[in-house]
Amino acid sequence: MFNIVLVEPEIPYNTGNIARTCAATGSTLHLVKPLGFSTEDKYLKRAGLDYWDKVKVIYHENFQELKEKYPEGRFFYLSTKGQRYYHEVTYKPGDFLVFGKETRGLPQELLEANKEFTFRIPMLPQIRSLNLSNTVAIVVYEALRQIQFPDFI
Numbered sequence: 001m002f003n004i005v006l007v008e009p010e011i012p013y014n015t016g017n018i019a020r021t022c023a024a025t026g027s028t029l030h031l032v033k034p035l036g037f038s039t040e041d042k043y044l045k046r047a048g049l050d051y052w053d054k055v056k057v058i059y060h061e062n063f064q065e066l067k068e069k070y071p072e073g074r075f076f077y078l079s080t081k082g083q084r085y086y087h088e089v090t091y092k093p094g095d096f097l098v099f100g101k102e103t104r105g106l107p108q109e110l111l112e113a114n115k116e117f118t119f120r121i122p123m124l125p126q127i128r129s130l131n132l133s134n135t136v137a138i139v140v141y142e143a144l145r146q147i148q149f150p151d152f153i
């Protein structure tokens with residue numbers, strides 16, 4: 001349905017939680033290397049529970065490689081630096097929702113090159129950022145709401 005892209009994720013239980021969200025929403029999970037953990041990590045597996053076999057996971061050596069694989073893809077970048085809100089996008093099935101690493105977010109040059117496709121989730125001003133796995137859930141469920149949760153119960 002949607003494509004969730006994690007660029008260089010660092011914390012295994014975040015990626016495990018996100019894998020569970022992907023299983024629940026029929027989203028494909030794209031993991032862009034380098035990863036900050038082993039794919040055998042016990043926290044990664046535990047956070048994803050027994051849902052791992054229900055998720056399509058695709059690994060990419062770097063972000064450029066991923067973009068070249070999907071030349072027709074529509075890419076939306078999630079960052080605290082986005083000038084517009086995430087719910088202002090009109091999402092379509094197959095869209096790529098791109099999230100940054102826990103410590104540093106998405107690379108500055110990627111954000112600079114994609115300003116008009118970069119969106120933020122509103123927060124009170126004194127807060128630096130939301131947890132990565134929470135942002136994925138917020139955005140993918142907004143995207144699904146817009147397409148009216150096809151086949152969901």
Ligand SMILES: C[S@@+](CC[C@H](N)C(=O)[O-])C[C@H]1O[C@@H](n2cnc3c(N)ncnc32)[C@H](O)[C@@H]1O
Pocket residue numbers: 078079080081098099100101102103104105106119120121122123128129130131132135
């Ligand atoms: C913990 S945050 C990274 C924090 C980093 N200092 C920054 O400002 O980007 C990890 C990722 O979660 C997503 N994220 C967290 N809070 C967000 C927000 N309010 N709006 C949009 N994306 C957010 C972004 O994709 C970000 O790259």
